[in-house]
Amino acid sequence: MSSDSVYSCSDADGAIRTRIAEAVQAVKDTTPLAQSFTNFVTINLVANAQLASGGTAAMSFLPDDIIDTAKIAGANYINVGTLLPFYKDALPDIAQRLAYLKKPWVLDPVAAGIGKTRTAILKSFRDYPPTIVRGNASEIIALADMWGLPRNSTDFTNLGDVHGKVGGHNATSLPQPHAASDTSDNIPTSDASAGTTTRPAGVESVDDVDAAIPSAIALAKHLSSHMPAAMAQRFSSENDAASVPCPRAAVAVSGAVDLVTDGETVYRLPGGSAMMAKITGAGCSLGGVTAVYLAVADPLIAALAASLLYDRAAEIAEHESHGPGSFQVAFLDALWNVTAEQVASSPLLVAS
Ligand SMILES: Nc1ncnc2c1ncn2[C@@H]1O[C@H](COP(=O)(O)OP(=O)(O)O)[C@@H](O)[C@H]1O
Ligand SMILES: Cc1ncsc1CCOP(=O)(O)O
Ligand SMILES: [Mg+2]
Numbered sequence: 001m002s003s004d005s006v007y008s009c010s011d012a013d014g015a016i017r018t019r020i021a022e023a024v025q026a027v028k029d030t031t032p033l034a035q036s037f038t039n040f041v042t043i044n045l046v047a048n049a050q051l052a053s054g055g056t057a058a059m060s061f062l063p064d065d066i067i068d069t070a071k072i073a074g075a076n077y078i079n080v081g082t083l084l085p086f087y088k089d090a091l092p093d094i095a096q097r098l099a100y101l102k103k104p105w106v107l108d109p110v111a112a113g114i115g116k117t118r119t120a121i122l123k124s125f126r127d128y129p130p131t132i133v134r135g136n137a138s139e140i141i142a143l144a145d146m147w148g149l150p151r152n153s154t155d156f157t158n159l160g161d162v163h164g165k166v167g168g169h170n171a172t173s174l175p176q177p178h179a180a181s182d183t184s185d186n187i188p189t190s191d192a193s194a195g196t197t198t199r200p201a202g203v204e205s206v207d208d209v210d211a212a213i214p215s216a217i218a219l220a221k222h223l224s225s226h227m228p229a230a231m232a233q234r235f236s237s238e239n240d241a242a243s244v245p246c247p248r249a250a251v252a253v254s255g256a257v258d259l260v261t262d263g264e265t266v267y268r269l270p271g272g273s274a275m276m277a278k279i280t281g282a283g284c285s286l287g288g289v290t291a292v293y294l295a296v297a298d299p300l301i302a303a304l305a306a307s308l309l310y311d312r313a314a315e316i317a318e319h320e321s322h323g324p325g326s327f328q329v330a331f332l333d334a335l336w337n338v339t340a341e342q343v344a345s346s347p348l349l350v351a352s
Contacts, residue, residue, distance in 0.1 A: 052332045
C-alpha cells in the first residue's frame, strides 16, 4: 500500500476481501473458461492474460459457435475495438441469445462514441445488457449517454485525492481527440455539471475516472435491473446469502485510479503503473480477465478481483522491466505469480 496516499473514505471490510481472495483462488484451482469475441489488435494478449490469471480462453466470432461455446463457458466477453460489417447483425443477435440463455458477459465498449456502426451495436445492447461493463472513463460516459441513462446526482467529492499511481490519464496529458466531424456518427460525451463537452479520442480516454462516476452508477443500476432472476440466483448461491442478499451487476472504470461500482457502493482502487498505457491491450485484457473471474464470482467481486490483480501485477512488472516490451512479458509473469492474498489485501477504498 502506498504510504503517501490521502484517503478520506473508509477501507473495504473483511467480508469483501475474503470473497475477493476466494475468487482469485477459485480461478487458480478450477481453470474456468471465458469465451471472447474481441478485437484483432489485442486478441493474443487477452488470451494470454486469461491463461496467466489461471483461466482458459476461447476466441470466436460466429454467432452459432459462440452460443454453443457459451453453454460450456463460465462467462463471456465482447469487445468492440475493431469492427467488420457483419458484426452489426451478429453482435445484437449474440447479446440477445446470451440473455435468453441467462449467460453472464462482460462488455468493453472500446471507442464508444465513434462511428455509426459501433454506436448502433452498442445501442442494441441497451435492452440485452451485459453483466459487467469495463471501460475507460470516456467509454463509460459515452455508453451511458447513448443509452440515455440519467446521471446520478450523488456528490462523490468526498472520495479524496488518491495518489497511488504514477502519472494518469486526464484531458491535459493526452493528445487531442481525433478531429471529428459534427455528425451523428460521433456522440459527444458531456458533463452537464461541469459545463464541458468531450469527444472520444480513439481507444484512449480524455476524461478522468471521477468524471465517469455518475455514468458508471447509472449504468450499473441499468444492468442490474435487467439481470435475469436465474443469473442473480446463481451469483447468490456462490456467496454467503447474508452478505450478498441481492447480487447486482457492476461497472469498472479504469485509469490512474480505477473505480468499480455496483450502483450502490463506489470502490476506488489505487496503484498500478502508468506503463500500462504504453502497451496495447491493457484494458482489453482486463476485460477478458474480468470475464474469467465472472465465471466463479458475482459481478462486483469479479470486477474488483480483476482490477486489483492488474494493479498489483503492473506494479511488479514496472519494477522488473526496462520498457514496454519487457513490461508486457513481466506483466504476464506477474499475473501468474500474484497470490490471492496479495490481491485481497490491496488498497480498496469505499465511498457510500
Ligand atoms: N496512469 C496509470 N497509472 C496506473 N495504472 C494505469 C494508468 N493508466 C492505465 N492504467 C491501468 O491500465 C489498465 C487499463 O486501463 P486503461 O488504460 O484505462 O484502459 P484502456 O486501455 O481501455 O483505455 C488498468 O489496469 C488501469 O489501472
Ligand atoms: C489500438 C486499437 N484499435 C482498435 S482496438 C485497439 C486496442 C485497444 O486496446 P486497449 O483499449 O486495451 O488499450
Ligand atoms: Mg480500452
